[in-house]
Amino acid sequence: MADEKSILTFLTESADLPELITRRQFVGLFPASKREDPAVRALYQDLYDTRSAQIHRIQKKINLECLDSARVLREDLARAKGFADAASERDDNDEIYDEILLRRDRKQLSLAEMLSQMELAADLIKRQLEEIDESTAQKLEECDTVVDSLSDLRYKKLRTGAVDECLEGLAVG
Template identity: 35%
Template sequence: MSSKKTAATEAQILTSFLLSRSTLKDIISFREFAELFPREKRSHPQVKHLYRVLLSLRQRQCEQVRRKIQSEAATVIKRVKEGRKGEVDEEAMVGIELFGAAPEENMLPLKELLKQMERAADDLEIEQVTIGDECDLILEELRNIVGDLSDLRYGKLASSATEEQVTREINHLVSVCENIGGTATAT
C-alpha cells in the first residue's frame, strides 16, 4: 500500500472515529440545553448566548483535532518516505508508535530497550530480596533484645554483670532503631 493511501486511510479512520457527530448540535440541541436551566430562566437571552459560546468552543476544538489528524497523516507519509531512503527499523517504528518518540531522536531498538527493562526489573527483585533479608535480621535482633529485657524484668538474669549487659543491650537496641530510622528516612 502506498504511503499516501496509508495516510489517507489513517486520516479517514481517525476523522470518522473522533469527529463524526462531534459538534455541539449533534450532542445536545438548543432546546435540550435550555431545558437544563430552571423553567423561569430558559427564555433568558444569556442562555442562548451561552449555547453559542459553547458551540463556538466546540467547533474550535473539533478544528484543532482535524488539524492534528492532518498533521499525523503528513508525518506518516514523511516516515514512509524516509524509510524508503534507508532501511526501516520496524522495532524503532513500533517504539515510535507506542511511546510517541519523534523519529529524529536517538532511540534504542526495541530489543535493547526490553533487555534494559528486564535487567532493571531483575535488579529491583534482587534489591527487594536483600532488603527483606535485612529486615528479617533486624527483626530477629529486636526480638532477641526484647527477650533479654524480658528476662531482666522477671529476674532471670542473676549475673553480677547484669547492669553492664543491660546497658549494652539497650545501647544496641538504640543503635538498631537508629539504623532503621536512617534507612526509612533514606528511602
C-alpha cells in the first residue's frame, strides 16, 4: 500500500487545475472587456470540475491496478509454493479483480518467450550505452580541442595571423 500511496502522490498531487493555472491567471488570458463576464468564471469552474473528475478516475484506476497486481502476485506466489488451494481462495476484492480481468486481455508468455524478450531488451540497452559512450568520447575530444585552443590563446602561442582569422570569423558570425 505504501507503493500505491507513492504512485498516487507522484502522479496526482499537483495535478489539480489551480496548481496548473489559478482562476486569476485564467481570467487574465481573456481580453479586458470579457474578464468580468460570468461565462469566463463558469468556464473555469467547468474546467475545474472536468479536471477533478479526470484525476478521480485516474486515482481509481491506479487503485484497481494496485489491487490487481497484488492479487496476481499472491496467486503467483501461491502457485510457486505449490499451494494451489490458496490461489483459489476468495476475498472481499474479488468482484473488483473479476471486473479488471474481464476488461483486460492478458497474453500469457512462456518462460522462453520472456527470456527472449529480456535478452532483446538487454541487447538494446547495451547498444544504447555503447552509442552514449561513443558520443561522450567524441564530446570529450571536442572539449580537449577547445581547451587546447584556449590555452594557446591564454599563453599567446597563437600562430601568425590567427588573431586576424579569429576577428574575421567573429565579424562574419
